[in-house]
Amino acid sequence: MKKLDVRLLRMVKHSKGQFISVTVIVAVALCIYILFSITSINIQNAVDHYYSTTNMNDMVIELMRVPQVAVDDLKSIQGISAVQGRVSVDVPLQVADKDEKVNIRVVSLPKNGGIINKLYTVAGIRAELGDDNVILLEQFANARNIKIDEIITPYINGRTHDLKVSGIAASSEYIYVMENDQSLLPALDKFGVAYVTEAFAQSVFGYKGSFNEVLIKVDDQSNIEDIIDLLEKKLDKYGLKRITKLEDQLSNNVLVQKIDGIEMMSSVLPVMFLMVAAIIISIMLSRIVNNDRMAIGVLKALGYGNLSVLSHYTKYAMAIGLAGSVTGITGGVLLSKPMSEVFVSFFNIPLSGIQIEYSYILNAIILTSLFCVGSGLFGARGILRIMPADSMRPEAPKTGKRILLERITFLWRYVPFSWKMVIRNIFRNKRRFAFLVLGLALAYGINVVPLYMTHSMVSMFELQYGEYQKMDYTVNFAQPLNKGIITDLSRLIEAKKIEPRLEYPFELANGWRKKSVSIIGVPQQTAFYKFEDKDNNLVKLPDKGIFITEAIAKLLNVKEGEEIVVKSFLPGKEDVSLRVTSIVKQYLGANAYMNIETMQALLLDKQMITGVSVASEDNLKEKLKDVKNISAVSSIGDIKQSFVDYLDTMNLAIGFYMLFGGILGFALIYNATIISISERTMEFAALRIMGFDKKDIYGMISKENSLTALIAIIVGIPLGASMINGMSESFSSEMITFPAALSPKFFLQAAVATIIFVIIAQLATLKKIYNLNFIDALKSRIS
């Protein structure tokens, strides 16, 4: 081995604490990168594979009622490769605990199981489906611990049916099981799907020879919009409600978001980590070069050229990169299998095999080399300035200068002496200080983000269900009814207030931009709904006009005061032009809102309602279970409970984030302190001789670090805020809008976390200062 490399290895050994702390950062960065990249690929592959084995639909059409012949007729449309009709209705399920509300979606299957959205089963199905048995969705069966041969009892049209579970299967339509787009989270034990025979479903729901949903498979994805246009025309007369493409289907949509989220994690975090590592490496190297000034001079005197000396020191950075890459990539690759398995089993899809994408490893190596070599060269560039002749002479002392703050004499006068020294020291090396502050601010930002995520989830939830929608229950009818039903209902339940509700799907269009959404009609003087515009001003529903949410406004490119066209899917209804009187906030789901009376008059039928909102302490689910025409009763309390459960599982993820931020903060402060000690050995030695004790010197360094941390936190606040904005932008979708609400609370919490890590790092350097031999330090410099 070359003697310079031997020297390098000993240099690494000598500074192993620093070396390891930076290597850990690089390793964590690469581990995250490899792990999440490979995991997202594996999930994507698994999903693709799953979709192709089960022949996942390209779109789902919801209608009032369409006869078999009309469905068969669709096959003749060019570009459509397969068609399958089905009946799908949500009904309550009777369970042991009467207070528990469970809904089940009863879906019909064609005789041989059908050709589209085939069920996926590992265990096999015991019996042919008949009139008395069902195949149950696996996640639901597992969550409720329902076994094969057990009986489930749904209420269908006012009576219970005892149905035996003859099979348990998974469906590509329910990889992510959510009841509807208002549900924030899956509640696996509260909502399930039961597959029954066509004959049974058609008979109990009254769809003799017809269906209310059609699954479509197309030959070529690029023609899909033309096919949709054609289908809209053809199916208009059957009460077309909406056509949902695969990309908009709830389960797929959430899945894509999750995969995107993993992918984003795989790029943003590692880059931040590598940036911090680069900062530390360049600070470390510039200090090493400075300390090795004489040695560098000797090397040059011996005949080593600039390039060999520069590469000698840059190799230190490369060694960090190499050690970090090897551990990080190995860790990432090893963890990617269990991680993919966890995700895939969480989504309940079969894993199609683990694929290690080698291009990611290559990327990781290139990325690390760039960062490490770049920061190494940057840090060690001082080598070029060292002349062998000059380096033999002791370096001139750093110029002591007055800093800006000192010119503000009335302030400076009040700074205690020990702090004056601290402040001057900090500003002695401005660039390094700036780097340190930037790195710590990043670490602080990384701590802010998860706190924000939890906070915003909670506040999103509280706003949605505590402010914007204050009912205790929403009741949906199986079919539109006359609003007179409210009188009947109020006799059945004890309610403080019942409000009519009309929810119906329409297509909103602005020029060529269009979007299918549910318009919700509520009374103008509603007690349950509250609307706020983006500036948090309360707005009232107009007589005529429509409210849309921010997400829809963005999608349709509509501004307040502009008109949009509301197209009805119902036969014989004219398109209506409405003014967007306000763009309102809605965090969960994306809807449009109208005055119920205007909506009835303009778009549907007078007096027609599809459900009610209720304020009641009564147990509505129990009371309404036998009532005909009620398809679903959902309780806000249940939703809240499932959210609280979910938050518990979030804590782990938040812990990880905080740990990541902590590692960064630790490594920064630890390295900076070690560097500062080694640079100022002489100075500290002189102080010791003057009578300062170890504690005084330690106190001085602590003061420097705390001041740096304080400034970093101040810088980190806007940085964290912009990271939050970025996060809320990228995590928000049509379904979920993250409020970019900035609360001082989590900025404070993050500050506390950052300070804790700074203190830990500070304590780790304690020994170095206590072991400082000041007599040795004052002896002549031998490099």
Added chain:
Amino acid sequence: MQDSILMKVLNVSKDYKMGEVTVNALQGATFELYEGEFVVILGPSGSGKSTLLNILGGMDLPSEGKVIIKNEEINKYNDRKLTAYRRDKVGFVFQFYNLMANLTAKENVELATEMCKEALNIDEVMNEVELGERKDHFPSQMSGGEQQRVAIARAVAKNPLLLLCDEPTGALDYKTGLLILSLLHKINRQFNKTVVIITHNMAIGDMADRVIKMRSGRIVEIKENENPIPPERIEW
């Protein structure tokens, strides 16, 4: 022995800019160095002797004048050529030894020889400087004299044309200093290397073939020693 000229120094000056002041560290130095010669450059601190040594060794370039070694004008060299010159032609010995702290004695020598084409056998050189037994020790485990012997081995093992020593005894006690001087003398005679020592210690001048005296950046006298005395008999 003054038959072949190794190096010609012609009217060499060196100015340093220190802020707004220009320091004339060296003015109009002219002399020659012969192969196999032992030369001592004498002068008080600030006399320009270190500057001269740095220029001879290719560590610094003159502001004016020529430095010619074997028909090559090194004052015209660029950085790369200067590096090659230092690597192949010159060996340095410094006052404070300047060994690499984290390399052993032998490794320090190897560090220098690794890139030389005509390096000597390291073990032989280590034995010559009587460090055969101590070659695996780190500088911190050695005395000053031992460290300086490693530095000399490092300079000699490269097999340079010229050995330049900057106050080689300056940090050593009298006895050790004498040992180092004997060693340099031995190397000069045994390997026929041109050795240049700069020092402020007049006594060392007695062992030289020639003494170049400097004061205030100028050469004030060049004196040939008819009968140089052996280093063991020097006293100060």
